[in-house]
Amino acid sequence: MTSRADVSTVKAALRAQAIETPSWAYGNSGTRFKVFAQRGVPRTPQEKLDDAARVHEHTGAAPAVALHIPWDKADGSGGYAELATYAEERGLRLGAINSNVFQDDDYKLGSVCHPDAAVRRKALDHLLECVDIMDATGSRDLKLWFSDGTNYPGQDDIRARQDRLAQALSAVYERLGDHQRMLLEYKLFEPAFYTMDVPDWGTAYAHCLKLGEKAQVVVDTGHHAPGTNIEFIVALLLREGRLGGFDFNSRFYADDDLMAGAADPFQLFRIMYEVVRGGGLTSEVAFMLDQCHNIEAKIPAIIRSVMNVQEATAKALLVDAGALAEAQASGDVLAANAVLMDAYNTDVRPLLAEVREERGIDPDPVAAYHRSGWARKIVDERVGGAQAGWGA
Numbered sequence: 549m550t551s552r553a554d555v556s557t558v559k560a561a562l563r564a565q566a567i568e569t570p571s572w573a574y575g576n577s578g579t580r581f582k583v584f585a586q587r588g589v590p591r592t593p594q595e596k597l598d599d600a601a602r603v604h605e606h607t608g609a610a611p612a613v614a615l616h617i618p619w620d621k622a623d624g625s626g627g628y629a630e631l632a633t634y635a636e637e638r639g640l641r642l643g644a645i646n647s648n649v650f651q652d653d654d655y656k657l658g659s660v661c662h663p664d665a666a667v668r669r670k671a672l673d674h675l676l677e678c679v680d681i682m683d684a685t686g687s688r689d690l691k692l693w694f695s696d697g698t699n700y701p702g703q704d705d706i707r708a709r710q711d712r713l714a715q716a717l718s719a720v721y722e723r724l725g726d727h728q729r730m731l732l733e734y735k736l737f738e739p740a741f742y743t744m745d746v747p748d749w750g751t752a753y754a755h756c757l758k759l760g761e762k763a764q765v766v767v768d769t770g771h772h773a774p775g776t777n778i779e780f781i782v783a784l785l786l787r788e789g790r791l792g793g794f795d796f797n798s799r800f801y802a803d804d805d806l807m808a809g810a811a812d813p814f815q816l817f818r819i820m821y822e823v824v825r826g827g828g829l830t831s832e833v834a835f836m837l838d839q840c841h842n843i844e845a846k847i848p849a850i851i852r853s854v855m856n857v858q859e860a861t862a863k864a865l866l867v868d869a870g871a872l873a874e875a876q877a878s879g880d881v882l883a884a885n886a887v888l889m890d891a892y893n894t895d896v897r898p899l900l901a902e903v904r905e906e907r908g909i910d911p912d913p914v915a916a917y918h919r920s921g922w923a924r925k926i927v928d929e930r931v932g933g934a935q936a937g938w939g940a
């Protein structure tokens with residue numbers, strides 16, 4: 549007896565999936581060598597939301613936009629509440645608030661792990677301000693990524709830095725409202741090259757465990773050593789109830805921030821299979837993109853990324869769970885692997901086209917975007933684009 553998921557269940561799950569896009573992906577970005585500025589990019593947080601609304605219109609699957617503070621500062625009269633209303637009027641909501649304690653000169657030796665208490669205080673104040681912003685925007689998630697670390701053995705005390713980190717996290721945790729969460733992101737290396745203070749999922753998990761259930765780990769797919777089995781991490785965190793979300797992107801070498809599913813669609817499928825298997829296809833797991841489009845057009849690249857996540861999800865949903873369980877129980881290694889590969893090798897594009905048509909969307913979102921004339925309109929109307937944040 550097999551139990552291949554029926555098409556209507558798969559379609560319902562695909563219709564329910566929401567992928568959050570990052571405000572910074574709409575702006576200009578680049579490497580430390582050069583930012584190739586594109587014409588027509590947003591100059592304000594509002595214009596980023598205008599572009600995000602196009603992505604949602606053409607995919608039906610990108611209703612939330614993550615902000616990065618202070619790149620998306622909204623300190624005008626209506627402030628962040630007004631920005632939230634602006635989003636709502638465009639069929640969007642504001643998603644995770646990303647803190648930024650990595651761009652000031654003060655943070656040369658770290659932020660919340662800095663040896664100087666005054667710098668730690670400044671960083672903590674920013675994190676607390678981010679929770680104030682969440683109150684105004686109605687955002688559920690505070691995303692914490694720390695560039696903190698050291699470059700040389702002996703530069704600072706590894707254990708003391710963990711103590712400082714724990715103190716700051718605990719102060720932020722205490723400030724969270726009942727329905728707010730903190731998502732702690734880890735990164736193997738860069739900008740620090742000897743130790744990062746949150747280098748891996750284990751460190752993030754250990755801190756989250758001590759803090760409580762509102763502290764969850766976020767998996768940025770670009771933040772691992774080559775060859776790391778990310779789906780194992782995902783399976784484990786989900787099993788422990790600590791997978792808060794994803795920052796999806798692709799990497800060939802390190803933190804490349806290319807489009808999700810571009811470098812290794814098979815890995816994305818394996819990750820999404822573990823999500824489905826672990827019951828993680830719910831709003832408790834935030835499916836976010838964290839990408840930079842340095843040389844390609846931004847809006848169609850974000851549409852493509854959303855579609856890539858959808859395709860990996862569709863394939864994961866098509867895995868014949870019954871056949872897989874049977875093969876696994878009987879120790880039939882090849883048959884078990886074949887069940888997974890059958891799902892991965894299914895062309896799900898017609899299925900996703902149907903899902904789009906059923907909700908009144910063009911089955912080909914990229915083509916529909918190109919036909920819409922939006923790309924021309926923003927080049928004509930927007931003069932002088934803003935940087936995504938890096939180097940701004």
Ligand code: PSV
Nearest residue numbers: 572646693733768795803838
């Ligand atoms: C760090 O590399 C990171 O992935 C963090 O999520 C930051 O918030 C983001 O990049 C900024 O682009």
Ligand code: MN
Nearest residue numbers: 733768795838
């Ligand atoms: Mn990230």
Ligand code: MN
Nearest residue numbers: 768770771803
């Ligand atoms: Mn990153």
